[in-house]
Structure formats: C-alpha cells, structure tokens
Amino acid sequence: MxxxxxxxxxxxxxxxxxxxxxxxxxxxxxxxxxxxxxxxxxxxxxxxxxxxxxxxxxxxxxxxRAGFPTGKTFEVWDGALSTLPAATTSFLRTLEWVRRRENLIACGPSGTGKTLLLEALGQQAIDQGMSVSWLSMEDLGALVRRHRIDDSVNKAITRATNVDLICIDDIGLLPVSADAAEGFYRVVEASYEKRSLAISSNIHPSGFDELMPKTIATATVDRLLHHAHLCQTSGESVRLMQAQNGKGTRPMN
Incomplete structure (x- = not known):
C-alpha cells in the first residue's frame, strides 16, 4: 500500500x-x-x-473514578503478616460475595491490614470488570451537607452507590459527625440487597452506637450485617512493627 x-x-x-x-x-x-x-x-x-x-x-x-487511597493490590499482600485464615482470604478474592450482593466487614486494631485488604479487593474487582467507589465517613458527611442545601441528598446518594462495590474505610478512627452518620445510614439503606459494601472499622459493628445515635446505629447495623461476612483482624500494627525493624524506609545512599 x-x-x-x-x-x-x-x-x-x-x-x-x-x-x-x-x-x-x-x-x-x-x-x-x-x-x-x-x-x-x-x-x-x-x-x-x-x-x-x-x-x-x-x-x-x-x-x-474509584478514588483508591494508594493503588495497592494483592501483589504486596503478605499472608504471613495477616491474622486472617488463608481460606478466608482466598474466598474473598473470588469476589463471589460481590456477585451475590453480600457485604464484607473487616474490623480490628489499626495497622492490621484492613485497608490493604479492602483496596486490594477493590482493585481486583475492577480487573474483573466491576465498578468500585472508595469513601470515608468524612466524604459521606460532606456529601450530605453539600446536597442538603437544595434537598438533593437522595439523588447524590443514588449516584454515589451506583457501583458494584462500595468501600468505606476506617470507621471509628475519628469522631463521627451527625451528617456522616446520616450519610452512612443512607448508603447502607440504598445498597441493601442491591450491591455490596466492604467496610473497615476499628470497632465491631455492635459498638457503632458509641459512634452515632443509637437509633441510626441500630437501623444501619441491622441492614449491614444481614448479608455480611465478618472478618476480625488482630495483633500488633504491621506498620509499627516494620518501622521498629527498620523496614519502614529505604536506606540512605
């Protein structure tokens, strides 16, 4: 030619x-x-x-669009540092629970791999053609405040939950405002039996009434746990352990 x-x-x-x-x-x-x-x-x-x-x-x-915090995947996952059973991690990685519109709740002390687990699962979900959204309680509070002005909170929640998997990270790490509690409930209610939620928390869901009004906490946890896999991590912070062993930074040349 x-x-x-x-x-x-x-x-x-x-x-x-x-x-x-x-x-x-x-x-x-x-x-x-x-x-x-x-x-x-x-x-x-x-x-x-x-x-x-x-x-x-x-x-x-x-x-x-997902807004992942670091971009980490299972390539950096070290099963030896996780207190989760290998069988549990293997099951979660199948993402069958997402296809069944079930939830995942990872709770335990800070630094025990909860955020890494959620992000790696979210990245894998995207690799398999799914859509994911990464949110914090602060994001939910800001969303409610921003859209309450023109009474469009419901529409905003519908847009935010129009994905296959919604990840909400670090519940209980910071105080939960009334707007954030409302946003959390609205997301859980809008997602119930329609899409999957993956949540990381420093406390067990039974203690959510310490973070938000009891009425909201009860209604939220009731829907959240109905179709949920509860995984509890334990042990010392991996980050702190690596820092103490000199593995938190690269040596200076």
Missing part, C-alpha cells in the same frame, strides 16, 4: 474513533505487506489492538 493509502486508513480510523488501532496501523500494514498476510489477519490484529487498548483505558478510568 502507498503512503497516501495508509494515511487514508488512519483518517478513517480517526473519524470512527479507533485511537488504539490507529496508533499501530502503519506498522501492521507494513508487516502485513512484507509477510504477505491474509487480509483477515490484518483486520484481526487491528481490531485486537483496539479492543485491548479500550479495555486498558476503561480499567484506568474505573480506577481513577
């Missing part, structure tokens, strides 16, 4: 929004000409490049 012909193909791909195939089309056509490919193979290679590129872009977009 002549260069004008290649340019024409690239132009057509631009109008049909095929950026990933367009990026490789010149090389593919040159290779196809040199190796005398069948036309079907040319089409297959270009469509595969486009499909692969789109999938990569989609995953990147979902990760950005």
């Amino acid at each position: 002549t260069d004008p012909a290649v340019e024409n193909v690239i132009a057509l791909m631009r109008t049909t929004r095929m950026p990933h195939a367009r990026a490789v089309v010149a090389d593919v056509l040159a290779t196809a000409k040199a190796q005398r490919w069948d036309p079907t193979e040319v089409v297959r290679v270009l469509l595969e490049a486009e499909a692969t590129g789109r999938n990569r872009s989609m995953l990147a977009t979902r990760r950005k």
Whole structure:
C-alpha cells in the first residue's frame, strides 16, 4: 500500500474513533505487506489492538473514578503478616460475595491490614470488570451537607452507590459527625440487597452506637450485617512493627 493509502486508513480510523488501532496501523500494514498476510489477519490484529487498548483505558478510568487511597493490590499482600485464615482470604478474592450482593466487614486494631485488604479487593474487582467507589465517613458527611442545601441528598446518594462495590474505610478512627452518620445510614439503606459494601472499622459493628445515635446505629447495623461476612483482624500494627525493624524506609545512599 502507498503512503497516501495508509494515511487514508488512519483518517478513517480517526473519524470512527479507533485511537488504539490507529496508533499501530502503519506498522501492521507494513508487516502485513512484507509477510504477505491474509487480509483477515490484518483486520484481526487491528481490531485486537483496539479492543485491548479500550479495555486498558476503561480499567484506568474505573480506577481513577474509584478514588483508591494508594493503588495497592494483592501483589504486596503478605499472608504471613495477616491474622486472617488463608481460606478466608482466598474466598474473598473470588469476589463471589460481590456477585451475590453480600457485604464484607473487616474490623480490628489499626495497622492490621484492613485497608490493604479492602483496596486490594477493590482493585481486583475492577480487573474483573466491576465498578468500585472508595469513601470515608468524612466524604459521606460532606456529601450530605453539600446536597442538603437544595434537598438533593437522595439523588447524590443514588449516584454515589451506583457501583458494584462500595468501600468505606476506617470507621471509628475519628469522631463521627451527625451528617456522616446520616450519610452512612443512607448508603447502607440504598445498597441493601442491591450491591455490596466492604467496610473497615476499628470497632465491631455492635459498638457503632458509641459512634452515632443509637437509633441510626441500630437501623444501619441491622441492614449491614444481614448479608455480611465478618472478618476480625488482630495483633500488633504491621506498620509499627516494620518501622521498629527498620523496614519502614529505604536506606540512605
């Protein structure tokens, strides 16, 4: 094919929004000409490049929208440092509980791997084509305050929960405001039997009435625990242990 012909193909791909195939089309056509490919193979290679590129872009977009705190995955998970049974971790990684719209509650002392577990599961959910949202109690309180002004809290909660898995991290670490308690209840109520919640907390859900009004806590926990897997971590803080052993930083050169 002549260069004008290649340019024409690239132009057509631009109008049909095929950026990933367009990026490789010149090389593919040159290779196809040199190796005398069948036309079907040319089409297959270009469509595969486009499909692969789109999938990569989609995953990147979902990760950005999720708002994960660090980007950690199970690649950095060390089962030897976790007090959770290996069988429990293996089951959670199947994400079958997300497909069944069940919840996960990870509770235990600070530094025992709860946040890492939730984030790694969220990252894996995105890899499997699911959508995820990462929230804190402070986020929920701000959302309620922002949308109470024009009475659009329900709409805002609906948008925030329009994903397959909602992760709410570090409940009980900081005082819970009335707005945050309301937002938490609204998210749990809106998600009940419709999508999955994964929650990390420094205290057992039975103690949530110490953080928020008893009426709200009772209604929230009732819905939260109905279809939930409760995992309790224990032991010393992994972060503190690593810091004491000199593993919290890299040596200075």
